[in-house]
Amino acid sequence: HERIERLIEEKTPFFSLEFFPPRFVNGVPNFLERVERLSEGGSVFVDMTWHMGSDPANIDKVTSSSSIAASMLDYCGVDTMLHMTCVQYNKADTLKHLEQAKAMGLRSILALRGDLPPGVCCGIVSNSFFIFMFQTELEDTNQFRALDMIRWIREEYGDYFSIGCAGYPLGHPQAPSYKADLQYLKAKCDAGANFVITQLFFEPETFEKFVADCREIGITKPIIPGIMPIMGYESIKRIAKLSQLEIPEHILEDLEPIKHDDDAVQKYGTERCIEMCRRLLDNGSAPSIHLYTMNREGSIREILKALGLWKLEGDRVFPWKNRSQHPIRC
Ligand code: FAD
16 A cells, blocks of 8 residues: 555556456466466556355365465565455454465455345356356354454554455445445545545546545545446446446447447447546546456456556566565465
């Protein structure tokens, strides 16, 4: 978070990239190479989503996100933030996950509640564009929130971890109101979150208003827009549904005549994304761009190059770390 703050102070726009764990262990080498190639452009950090069951062959399913995050840090040499949810665990479990992350050399956590309808545990398992929900019975249900996790981290670990938290430009679907949601976000920041990463959104105005509203109620922490380029017609509809977001009518109208042409949809999504990011960076509402990569390479690189955020060899914002400095050798 110190790097982020410094870059913001220097008014240097930057980017970060989100990945999800490869589904099977034999996909890991290819995955890490992809992360390595994409971080070469100067990603200030990468992050790994938290999933249960990302590898059905793995008995300790929860550790798969942690160990992939540690591999990204160790092999790709790029600062890695691990997402971590708490609603489906108790405090002791969450502290165990944090201890494990610490032992693996991770210093950044995106502290999340996670999704949990009463009595069931929901997760998203992703493989390229294949996303589905699964449900399992829960042994131990509780109602911990991201705010609790942020407090636990600060109580137990002081400043050891940088903490990110989630923000919702249109309000979280379960929030009593948009205003209450903003106040709750402020509580997360006041409890020790260092920065906010937002849920995806479709219109630049949505983010601009959100930032202005956050600043008005005294949220001073960096607010980084989470950007998901439209990469496929069915996939964006599925993601919007899972996130309980509505795709604006004019975007659906644009997509309608090209929806069976994957290349045309991707081209449209890339162009829209570039246009939106350029506006947010140019008008100063966004200090940086956080791209939901869906583990894909092509359009991500194109977007970053078009925005002038992709650094050339020797022109990286930060030099890579010396791998041997990392405590874990995988
Ligand atoms: P919280 O911030 O704890 O709360 C969620 C909402 O509940 C709040 O926004 C607020 O509206 C409401 N709320 C709670 N308490 C109060 C209160 N006292 N007053 C008013 N409102 C209240 N899920 C995963 O499973 N794995 C991931 O890796 C993952 N990564 C994500 C990354 C980002 C950037 C985002 C935006 C979401 C991610 N999610 C992930 C989804 C996330 O887990 C869900 O959106 C979940 O429903 C909420 O998590 P949270 O941390 O925002 O919850």
